[in-house]
Amino acid sequence: AAAKRLGVPFLGAIPLEEGIREDADSGTPVxxxxxxxxxxxxxxxxxxxxxxxxxxxxxxxxxxISVR
Known part of the structure; x- marks a missing residue:
């Protein structure tokens, strides 16, 4: 909804997973x-x-570039 309102493409949604937070806290990308x-x-x-x-x-x- 926000992307449409702002006129930008919606790229995707990130699920709310505890593992993402845990990995981010430890500095390791999920x-x-x-x-x-x-x-x-x-x-x-x-x-x-x-x-x-x-x-x-x-x-x-x-x-x-055009060459004549």
């Missing part, structure tokens, strides 16, 4: 400690979307 968990999968999916959108945006902003 994608390392529990890669198969729903939380890790959510973070991975969001990161993939951000990487893809950033790549596309960067490509669109490249200058056009």
């Amino acid at each position: 994608v390392i400690s529990r890669p198969e968990s729903a939380g890790a999968q959510a973070f991975t999916g969001i990161a993939s979307q951000v990487a893809a959108r950033t790549s596309i945006q960067s490509f669109r902003q490249l200058p056009v």
Whole structure:
């Protein structure tokens, strides 16, 4: 709802998992400690979307060079 209201793409939801908090408190990313968990999968999916959108945006902003 917030993404739609702000006019930005919704990238995903992170589930409320105790393991995510525990891992964050210990300084270990959940994608390392529990890669198969729903939380890790959510973070991975969001990161993939951000990487893809950033790549596309960067490509669109490249200058056009014309040789005559």
